[in-house]
Amino acid sequence: MARATVQGRLGERLRWRTAEVVGRGSEYAEATTLMLKVPDWPGHLAGQHVDVRLTAEDGYSTQRSYSVASTPEPGYLEITVQSLPDGEVSPYLAHDMAVGDLLELRGPVGGWFVWRPEQEEPVLLVAGGSGLVPLMSMIRARGSSGGRTPFRLLYSLRSPAHGLYTKELREGLPGLDVTYLYTREAPEGAKREPGRIVPSDLVDHGWPAEFAPTCYVCGPTAFAEKASAYLVLLGHSPERVRVERFGGTGE
Amino acid sequence: MIISRGFHGRRPTADRKLPPGQYETTGFPVLSAGPTPRLSAADTELSVTAETGRRHTWRWADLMALPSERPTVDLHCVTKWSKFETRWEGISLDVLLADVETDADHTLVSSHGGYTTNIPLADLLDGKAWVVHTYEGEPLAPEHGGPLRLLVPHLYLWKSAKWLRSIELRDEDEPGFWESAGYHDYGDPWREQRYRGD
Numbered sequence: 001m002a003r004a005t006v007q008g009r010l011g012e013r014l015r016w017r018t019a020e021v022v023g024r025g026s027e028y029a030e031a032t033t034l035m036l037k038v039p040d041w042p043g044h045l046a047g048q049h050v051d052v053r054l055t056a057e058d059g060y061s062t063q064r065s066y067s068v069a070s071t072p073e074p075g076y077l078e079i080t081v082q083s084l085p086d087g088e089v090s091p092y093l094a095h096d097m098a099v100g101d102l103l104e105l106r107g108p109v110g111g112w113f114v115w116r117p118e119q120e121e122p123v124l125l126v127a128g129g130s131g132l133v134p135l136m137s138m139i140r141a142r143g144s145s146g147g148r149t150p151f152r153l154l155y156s157l158r159s160p161a162h163g164l165y166t167k168e169l170r171e172g173l174p175g176l177d178v179t180y181l182y183t184r185e186a187p188e189g190a191k192r193e194p195g196r197i198v199p200s201d202l203v204d205h206g207w208p209a210e211f212a213p214t215c216y217v218c219g220p221t222a223f224a225e226k227a228s229a230y231l232v233l234l235g236h237s238p239e240r241v242r243v244e245r246f247g248g249t250g251e
Numbered sequence: 252m253i254i255s256r257g258f259h260g261r262r263p264t265a266d267r268k269l270p271p272g273q274y275e276t277t278g279f280p281v282l283s284a285g286p287t288p289r290l291s292a293a294d295t296e297l298s299v300t301a302e303t304g305r306r307h308t309w310r311w312a313d314l315m316a317l318p319s320e321r322p323t324v325d326l327h328c329v330t331k332w333s334k335f336e337t338r339w340e341g342i343s344l345d346v347l348l349a350d351v352e353t354d355a356d357h358t359l360v361s362s363h364g365g366y367t368t369n370i371p372l373a374d375l376l377d378g379k380a381w382v383v384h385t386y387e388g389e390p391l392a393p394e395h396g397g398p399l400r401l402l403v404p405h406l407y408l409w410k411s412a413k414w415l416r417s418i419e420l421r422d423e424d425e426p427g428f429w430e431s432a433g434y435h436d437y438g439d440p441w442r443e444q445r446y447r448g449d
């Protein structure tokens with residue numbers, strides 16, 4: 001495992017900043033993208049996350065991590081939140097926050113689960129559900145930096161109605177291959193039976209280990225555990241498999 | 252401070268105290284930077300190397316022959332979750348290090364897979380740390396660090412290295428994996444030392 005490195009002055013990254021919701025995008029019923037204006041936000045590296053802090057009227061406060069979804073840029077960022085049943089924070093962010101509302105965040109955080117435009121090797125992205133969020137930032141960063149390195153994305157989702165960034169992914173980008181792995185319900189005519197990710201999905205749609213891609217696996221913990229274990233079984237060296245576990249035990 | 256109108260939140264179970272910024276979970280989330288290595292207890296070898304270069308090693312059977320303890324501790328992960336009253340079984344570092352001669356103040360702990368973390372030696376002694384092999388009465392699962400992990404519950408959980416392989420006693424402090432990535436050198440959850448500079 002190589003040393004992780006970070007950019008930016010530390011004091012800056014630690015400061016709690018006030019973000020204003022300047023737009024909301026509905027991805028599907030349970031998932032919302034919040035567009036945030038953050039004055040003096042320094043930008044991020046694709047793959048990093050922010051810590052969000054909510055405070056109730058009596059002063060009680062709690063924090064959660066959310067990956068940055070957007071292309072790195074100063075002053076602005078987007079997060080995409082999937083609302084979990086009985087969740088303390090995610091339903092509030094996904095359903096209750098309105099344009100003009102404020103929240104506190106700090107970051108960017110994380111120096112290992114990142115993709116930098118200088119990287120030249122092929123990239124395999126393996127997303128489970130909302131685990132697509134930081135991987136989408138990598139796809140967008142590749143696009144906006146004019147990157148040519150080939151990307152493959154395997155995206156495991158419940159059904160065609162549970163997709164994030166559906167239109168943008170459908171339009172596609174040169175050098176980006178997208179494969180959808182539906183777990184519950186596949187569109188009519190799909191060749192693959194609905195079901196959880198299996199090693200042959202990674203064989204059929206990933207890169208051979210000999211190409212030495214960097215693999216980024218992200219999603220709920222059970223998904224991330226499984227997909228990363230399969231990659232190692234298929235011969236990918238563990239140092240090339242970077243994993244972000246979102247928590248929970250679901251799909 | 253920004254108040255989020257209409258946000259109520261969920262308070263921790265009565266009479267329990269959470270460190271700042273943490274919330275309680277009853278599940279057992281997993282935090283690690285790479286895939287989970289699959290290691291067998293039979294092949295386990297744990298080593299402690301003093302600053303003099305003197306190396307001590309224990310095979311699985313050696314570890315099992317040492318007196319064991321059953322600590323019940325609260326866990327605090329830097330990703331914000333805390334879990335109360337987890338039950339473990341393992342060997343106190345006081346026992347493991349009893350015969351090691353050292354004047355060092357620092358340690359660098361290494362895992363299979365290349366992970367490292369630095370901890371002051373004093374934080375591993377006096378009943379504050381264990382190498383554990385059993386969680387809630389069962390052999391420790393690979394995703395939680397099995398067969399053998401470090402347990403230093405008074406610091407954020409990234410200090411409790413999974414898939415423990417070696418402990419180096421050092422005169423100089425050297426930052427480990429997350430510490431080099433901007434996480435706090437010491438990591439006290441009660442002082443909310445998440446990131447370097449906190």
Ligand SMILES: Cc1cc2nc3c(=O)[nH]c(=O)nc-3n(C[C@H](O)[C@H](O)[C@H](O)COP(=O)(O)OP(=O)(O)OC[C@H]3O[C@@H](n4cnc5c(N)ncnc54)[C@H](O)[C@@H]3O)c2cc1C
Nearest residue numbers: 064065066067081082087088089090130133246247248250
């Ligand atoms: C580095 C990092 C980046 C993250 N990025 C994103 C992101 O981009 N988008 C996003 O939506 N979430 C992301 N998460 C997850 C997020 O931080 C919260 O854990 C999630 O929103 C649930 O918070 P909550 O307060 O609503 O639920 P809680 O009240 O904390 O939990 C409610 C219930 O849901 C379960 N649960 C918790 N997390 C999950 C999960 N991920 N999947 C399934 N069940 C779960 C819990 O075990 C509990 O039973 C990220 C997590 C990490 C560690």
